Amino acid sequence: MGDTGARRPGRYPGPQIVWAYGSRIPRPVTGPPTRPGQARIRGGAPHVPTPPRRSPTPPQRGPRPPRAAQPAQSAEVTGRPVRQRKRPRWAMRAATAFSVTVLTAAGIGHGVVSSLDTEINRVDAFKDMKNRPKGGNGMNVLLVGTDGRDKITPAEKQKYRLGGAPCHCTDTVMIVHISENRDRASVVSLPRDSFAMMPEHIDRNSGDRHRPHPVKLNAAYAEGGPNLTVRTVENMTKVKIDHYLEVDFTSFMKTVDVLGGVEICTTRPLQDSYTGLNMLVGTHKLNGGQALQYVRTRHVDGSSDLGRMQRQQRFLAALISKATSSGVLLNPLKFRDVSRTLLGSVRADKGFGTNEMLALGRGMRGFSPSSSEFTTVPLLSRGVNVPGIGSTLRWDPQRSQKLFQALRDDRPLAVRHKRAFVVDVSPEQIRVQVDNGTGRPGLGRRVDYALQSTGFRTTRTPGNVVGRPLPRTIVTYDPRWDRSARSLAAALPGCQLRAVRGQGAVLKVLAGQDFKQVRQVRAEDAYQGEFGALTGDQVVCQ
Numbered sequence: 001m002g003d004t005g006a007r008r009p010g011r012y013p014g015p016q017i018v019w020a021y022g023s024r025i026p027r028p029v030t031g032p033p034t035r036p037g038q039a040r041i042r043g044g045a046p047h048v049p050t051p052p053r054r055s056p057t058p059p060q061r062g063p064r065p066p067r068a069a070q071p072a073q074s075a076e077v078t079g080r081p082v083r084q085r086k087r088p089r090w091a092m093r094a095a096t097a098f099s100v101t102v103l104t105a106a107g108i109g110h111g112v113v114s115s116l117d118t119e120i121n122r123v124d125a126f127k128d129m130k131n132r133p134k135g136g137n138g139m140n141v142l143l144v145g146t147d148g149r150d151k152i153t154p155a156e157k158q159k160y161r162l163g164g165a166p167c168h169c170t171d172t173v174m175i176v177h178i179s180e181n182r183d184r185a186s187v188v189s190l191p192r193d194s195f196a197m198m199p200e201h202i203d204r205n206s207g208d209r210h211r212p213h214p215v216k217l218n219a220a221y222a223e224g225g226p227n228l229t230v231r232t233v234e235n236m237t238k239v240k241i242d243h244y245l246e247v248d249f250t251s252f253m254k255t256v257d258v259l260g261g262v263e264i265c266t267t268r269p270l271q272d273s274y275t276g277l278n279m280l281v282g283t284h285k286l287n288g289g290q291a292l293q294y295v296r297t298r299h300v301d302g303s304s305d306l307g308r309m310q311r312q313q314r315f316l317a318a319l320i321s322k323a324t325s326s327g328v329l330l331n332p333l334k335f336r337d338v339s340r341t342l343l344g345s346v347r348a349d350k351g352f353g354t355n356e357m358l359a360l361g362r363g364m365r366g367f368s369p370s371s372s373e374f375t376t377v378p379l380l381s382r383g384v385n386v387p388g389i390g391s392t393l394r395w396d397p398q399r400s401q402k403l404f405q406a407l408r409d410d411r412p413l414a415v416r417h418k419r420a421f422v423v424d425v426s427p428e429q430i431r432v433q434v435d436n437g438t439g440r441p442g443l444g445r446r447v448d449y450a451l452q453s454t455g456f457r458t459t460r461t462p463g464n465v466v467g468r469p470l471p472r473t474i475v476t477y478d479p480r481w482d483r484s485a486r487s488l489a490a491a492l493p494g495c496q497l498r499a500v501r502g503q504g505a506v507l508k509v510l511a512g513q514d515f516k517q518v519r520q521v522r523a524e525d526a527y528q529g530e531f532g533a534l535t536g537d538q539v540v541c542q
Contacts, residue, residue: 125226125244125349133240136408137180141243142230144221145172148248160289161276162249170218170229171296172312175239177407185367186413186533187316188403189309189376190233192218195384195392199235201228214386226347236395237404246347252295253288258338261285262318264294265541267422272297283541291315306376313374317536321369369536373414378403414533423487426523427455430484430507434462437470437510447511450518454491459506470512472496478503491521 125142147169149162157163170192177186194217201224202209210223220232230241256262263285270279277293277300286294295315298308323338378399383391406413432451436444444462452458473495477485482499488507489495494514 120352121347122350123226123244123246123347125230125241126351127227129227129231133234133238135240135242137410138407139178139242140239140407141176141178141245142233142241143172143174143176144170144226144229144244144246145252146221146246146248147171149250151250152253156253156289159276160293161274162292170221172309173217173229173233175233175237175241175407177410180410183367183371184412185320185372186407187313187372187374188407188413189313189374190217190236191305191309191376191379191393192216193305193383193391193393194236194377195386195394196220196232196236198223198228199231201231204228214389216389216392226349237400237407239404239407243352244347244349245352248346249292251346253292255338256286256288256291256319259319259322261287262291262315262322263541264291264315264318267424270294270297270300272299274299306379309376313376313534314540317369317372317374317540320367320372320536321540324367324369369540372536373412373533374536375403375413375533414535420520420522421490423490423521423523425484425487427451427487427491427521428457430456430488431505432456432458432488432507432509434458434509434511435465436462437465437474438513439464439469440513443511443515447509447515447518451491451509454518454520455522456488456491465510470510471514473512473515474498474510476500476503476508476510478505481505481507487521487523491519493519 149157152162173190173192175188175190177188179185196215196217196219198210198213198215198220200210200212203223204225205223215223217232217236220229224231226244226246230244233239234241263283264279265283266279266281269281270277272293275293275297277290277297279294284290295312296308297311298305301307378396380394380396383393385391403413434444434448434451436447444464448458448460448462452460473492474497475485475489475492475495476498477488477500479499479501485497485499485507488509489497492509492515495509495512
């Protein structure tokens, strides 16, 4: 580097002049000559010393003139003012450090993913598949959760109630759609008890060839593994699956632990003697084993598998929140630890390799809970009992078709709602009759419309109460629907609850003179929007 012009011991204190072999500019000196051939400038023609000869052994590229220091030119010699340009060393060092950091981070990321690529257990999920659906925009990953527990210790099995032999079937089946521009993830849960028509296949256990026959969805994995599972899902949804990812109990628990636990909120106690789950109302930080209890629980209420799927969706939203807020996607070392833990014990298709993982990781760095959305395939209100199979869940043909078309078209599923007060029962499940109790024209219709807009199933035929005007809004309800009544009352702050035995399932709102507005409410397990989809920020802890 050239001299910056700073004073140093034994150096000329003033402005210095660039001097090199062949230069016509004299070299200024101020003291007595210190080397042979050096002289002062005193006036008249300056004496230009003969430069020292180079080594007699020339370098390979031929002789070069000696490189001299590069001081700023003097105004005394050039005749014009010179502006000294200083290049701060801290800036150069910072730029160098930044470059090294970026390159190192990129090297760590690629090295980690490359090594993981060889460690992932591969499955040929798309072998010999024909007549597949036409591909749409974005990426569709079939995420399957199995009950594999081979690597779990006996102590953990006892603590988290994981005893018993695995059924080698799917506990969880989800389609995870990543949008084309990687700014949204849509997760659609497919109930494992869904009625499915199995395509023709060879049973992997017996080797027998089976003709198409009705089954429950989770039986596809038991009979034909990943390949038959993909074929069955594509046949039912007409959505082309791009990648297959299979997670067992072990990888699930370890992933949660390496993230440092995940926060889950609940508005009611959750107790299940089968899994050992015991959660009070509030916020809980769950480790891997506790999280597994939470997502496996299906005996806390009458919702069974549907309630369990909603808890699984809520957990995924919390997992995304933890991963994005803790900087896992931006920190190569954290990304390495989480990736090794998760991908070290999963099974994936052969096409889900290094390049795909890197591209997906880069694209999703801006993810947040609001970037994800969750729903369950729309179902008919009543299941169907199939001889030899048992009770199955039937998909709503029209609504489910529209849902999967939205995935193919890469369209959002959830309606972005404003922040709402959390209630126990979804407004979409509550039937309401509104009556005007004030005699004020139009109040009944106004209240009815406001409740409709919040999601309540109003009759849309508001009536009038004859008599003295009611100073306060009243909600009457049958005691058997007390949870629904409290949820409705939350949308009408300050109203009075009044139990009326035998009133039935329809709640009544008598709008009083105190009515001002309807407050937005939602339930943890709300089915909002056409497909019942919720964004991740609506279900994580606030």
